[in-house]
Amino acid sequence: MSRTLKSPLKFILIFFLMSAFHPIKAQQASIIKLAELTEIINRNTDTVYVLNFWATWCKPCVAELPGFISVASDLQNSKLKFYFISLDFKREFESRLIPFLEKQSLPGPVYLLDEPDYNSWINLIEPTWQGSIPATLIISKNVDNHHQFIEGEITPEDLKRTLILKLLKP
Amino acid sequence: MKKSSAFTVLLLSLCLVFTSFKVPPPGLNVGDKAPDFKLKNVDGSMKSLADYKSAKGIILIFTCNHCPFSVAYEDRILALDQQYAPKGFPVVAINPNDAVSVPEDSWDNMVIRAKDKKFTFAYLYDEGQNIAQTYGAARTPHVFLLQKVGADFVVKYIGAIDDNTDNPDQVKNRYVEDAINDVLGGKPVAVPFTKAIGCTVKWKKA
Numbered sequence: 001m002s003r004t005l006k007s008p009l010k011f012i013l014i015f016f017l018m019s020a021f022h023p024i025k026a027q028q029a030s031i032i033k034l035a036e037l038t039e040i041i042n043r044n045t046d047t048v049y050v051l052n053f054w055a056t057w058c059k060p061c062v063a064e065l066p067g068f069i070s071v072a073s074d075l076q077n078s079k080l081k082f083y084f085i086s087l088d089f090k091r092e093f094e095s096r097l098i099p100f101l102e103k104q105s106l107p108g109p110v111y112l113l114d115e116p117d118y119n120s121w122i123n124l125i126e127p128t129w130q131g132s133i134p135a136t137l138i139i140s141k142n143v144d145n146h147h148q149f150i151e152g153e154i155t156p157e158d159l160k161r162t163l164i165l166k167l168l169k170p
Numbered sequence: 171m172k173k174s175s176a177f178t179v180l181l182l183s184l185c186l187v188f189t190s191f192k193v194p195p196p197g198l199n200v201g202d203k204a205p206d207f208k209l210k211n212v213d214g215s216m217k218s219l220a221d222y223k224s225a226k227g228i229i230l231i232f233t234c235n236h237c238p239f240s241v242a243y244e245d246r247i248l249a250l251d252q253q254y255a256p257k258g259f260p261v262v263a264i265n266p267n268d269a270v271s272v273p274e275d276s277w278d279n280m281v282i283r284a285k286d287k288k289f290t291f292a293y294l295y296d297e298g299q300n301i302a303q304t305y306g307a308a309r310t311p312h313v314f315l316l317q318k319v320g321a322d323f324v325v326k327y328i329g330a331i332d333d334n335t336d337n338p339d340q341v342k343n344r345y346v347e348d349a350i351n352d353v354l355g356g357k358p359v360a361v362p363f364t365k366a367i368g369c370t371v372k373w374k375k376a
Contacts, residue, residue, distance in 0.1 A: 057238040058369065087367050089336040117333040119364040130308035132370040
């Protein structure tokens with residue numbers, strides 16, 4: 001952070017150059033607490049939210065990321081927003097998550113959820129959740145007042161079909 | 171028209187059948203009798219709950235080689251066995267994963283891991299995945315604390331080992347230890363069920 005402040009002009013310039021030539025925004029990642037996650041989940045909006053719970057160490061999670069990228073690209077002009085909630089360890093944020101994201105740009109912000117006492121919050125997200133990942137939460141509160149939770153992998157076809165149905169609702 | 175709608179119904183019911191297969195069975199609940207098993211241990215012998223004749227209970231843990239959460243808990247699982255086996259609650263670890271999906275969790279690799287880490291407890295291979303299904307193991311690590319009642323073993327606690335996978339120094343609630351201490355003290359288990367993030371059990375692909 002302090003490094004970026006030293007030469008703000010240079011970074012602003014780089015940022016503008018990147019946004020001009022990159023169709024997908026540069027990857028952001030930050031560490032959040034449960035309050036910030038529930039704020040996203042409880043937002044009053046007509047946008048459909050897809051929250052994917054994943055981790056760099058979780059093979060099936062990493063394997064399904066390209067599916068999210070392709071669905072986001074297919075539906076890019078829709079009222080749709082993706083969030084990637086990483087359950088990587090906090091101490092591996094710099095050493096593991098950031099290097100991973102340098103190689104793979106995801107179509108939405110990446111937040112590492114720093115809440116190690118899983119039992120205290122899993123039921124707040126979804127009572128049926130056993131705790132395994134990947135898991136995906138689709139929220140379309142002001143569209144059809146719906147909250148859909150998928151524990152396990154979701155195919156790009158299923159995800160796209162589900163999202164199109166939701167986005168079609170008036 | 172009629173034919174095609176009948177076909178649709180057939181298709182839909184087939185979908186339902188397949189979907190219902192994908193949902194894992196509910197498994198055991200706290201208070202249930204724990205079914206016995208006969209599984210191969212890393213020393214080549216076959217192990218059953220019934221072999222633990224003098225035990226007061228068993229700390230049954232579904233775990234594996236590859237999962238970073240299982241690895242993070244390896245030393246704590248060893249410590250549990252060292253602390254509680256003398257008190258009558260030995261650890262029994264079971265690897266439920268399909269080695270085709272995760273070669274690191276194969277039988278040969280289990281033997282190597284048990285040797286490298288000097289496991290003091292049985293590390294069993296649930297090759298058919300029937301025990302994981304029967305118990306309702308959803309992730310690794312996943313603990314089922316069993317208490318011996320007469321000739322049976324009864325489930326007293328299901329869930330996580332403690333409340334901080336990442337940092338053992340910052341653990342506040344030692345769920346398994348607390349549950350054993352409640353059982354040893356003749357009290358009902360105060361927290362009999364917890365949830366945790368973990369690796370999915372890698373089921374065989376049909």
